[in-house]
Amino acid sequence: MATNKHAQIRYTILDRCFSNFNRLYTYDYLLEEVNDHLYELGTEGIRLRQLQYDIDHMKSDAGWAIELDESLKKERKKAFRYQDKSFSIANHPLNVDDLEQLETTITILSRYKHRAEFSWLEELIPRMEQAFNLVADGDNGIVGYQENIDLKGRQHITTLFNLIVKRKQIKIIYEPYGKPQFDVVVFPYHVKQYNNRWFLFCFNAQYQSISNYPLDRIMSIEELAEGFEPSAINWLDYFDDIIGVTKPEDDKLEKIHLKFSEQRVNYVLTKPLHGSQKLDKSDEGGQMVIIEVVPNNELYQLLLSFGADVVVISPPKVRDEMVERIKNLTNNY
Known part of the structure; x- marks a missing residue:
């Protein structure tokens, strides 16, 4: 064996x-x-x-x-x-052995998909069945997924996964938009997808802080032989207080009251903006929701995407930032 x-x-x-x-x-x-x-x-x-x-x-x-x-x-x-x-x-195409092993694996995974911690299997299993043609003839294409197959940097995902598992220090060549390339040595910890884009989260020894780099701007990755600085961060919880991937170090959690139009509020209730979202019980019209997050750029981008269907009621800090961004947007026209 x-x-x-x-x-x-x-x-x-x-x-x-x-x-x-x-x-x-x-x-x-x-x-x-x-x-x-x-x-x-x-x-x-x-x-x-x-x-x-x-x-x-x-x-x-x-x-x-x-x-x-x-x-x-x-x-x-x-x-x-x-x-x-x-x-x-x-x-x-899958050979006979691969097909049998994959079907067995999917059968085993299906036993756990109803448990809360494995809820992601509800999406993964049909996606695998469709991708590997495990559905009945004529049924391929039942489910469509949003995916950018041409996204630059996808080839780094497997490499980074293996380096993180092996706890290897790496040097990356990074090219910001409109700026020259530079190299940086980091300890890779976590890879996350947001808004159809992948990001590497790592400890940057130069700045002594956590940095994130979009994979589409990483030109190359080199494994180094030097020691590794383990992370004390629980990455399952790291993103709980934010929308997106940017975590401001100096800002704090804010309870943000948002009032949505009658036409839009039901969409927000069925697709919450954030895990902390709840209805404001003091609002008799049922159009007010509360989220508790650290304000960041992704939050403002999300709120602006609702256009005139949302009004930030409080806190003043978030409301003022929205006003400023809307003014800048208006100036473009």
């Missing part, structure tokens, strides 16, 4: 080697590549016989029916590479 435990990892590594048209891999080099990755995971390596079994499985119909150019030689030894330069098992 030990040789099969990390089979999917081995297939992914072999796929990467076969896809590399800048290098030829013999059995020896393939073994070295696979075992180096397995050792990093803290597990034992494999022998030549298991490697041959893995390649045979990838060639079979139960695998991905891969086609290798086996006429190649390197150092008088047989070498391997895909015949089709554009082929990758990542772009190939």
Whole structure:
């Protein structure tokens, strides 16, 4: 069983080697590549016989029916590479084994989707079923999701996830809008999506504070060998007091009273602005809601999106900021 435990990892590594048209891999080099990755995971390596079994499985119909150019030689030894330069098992439909494992996984996850802490599974499961064509013929496309597949920086998500799990210090090359690139060394802690954009939250040693960087402005990520400064922040709670991703350090929680128009209030009640939202019971018309958040730019952007359908009643600080922003908006016209 030990040789099969990390089979999917081995297939992914072999796929990467076969896809590399800048290098030829013999059995020896393939073994070295696979075992180096397995050792990093803290597990034992494999022998030549298991490697041959893995390649045979990838060639079979139960695998991905891969086609290798086996006429190649390197150092008088047989070498391997895909015949089709554009082929990758990542772009190939699920094989029989993958399909069975995925369906089993979804079945297990479905047992927990009614528990409060796993409510996110209610969206994830149908999304997986649709993405991997696990729905009945003719039913594909039942659910549509808002997603920007062309978003720059998406390729960094997996890299950052692995670096955070491994607790690695990193150096990123960052390019702000309209400014030159710069590099910064950080301790990565958390990756969050907001408004169809991804953000890295990390400790910036230079400023001795938490910083966030949108992934679409990160040009490159380099893993460093230096030590790691662990985070004491509970990231499950970190965003509870704000809307969006900007957390002002000096501001405090404010109870914000908002009055919505009759036409808009029901939309707000069915899709709350924030987890703290509640009806103002002193308002007989039922059009007033209260949220308790730290004011930030995302809050004001959200309120402005309602146009004339919302009025900030209090506190004066938030009301005055809205007035100022509306004046600036009016000046544009």
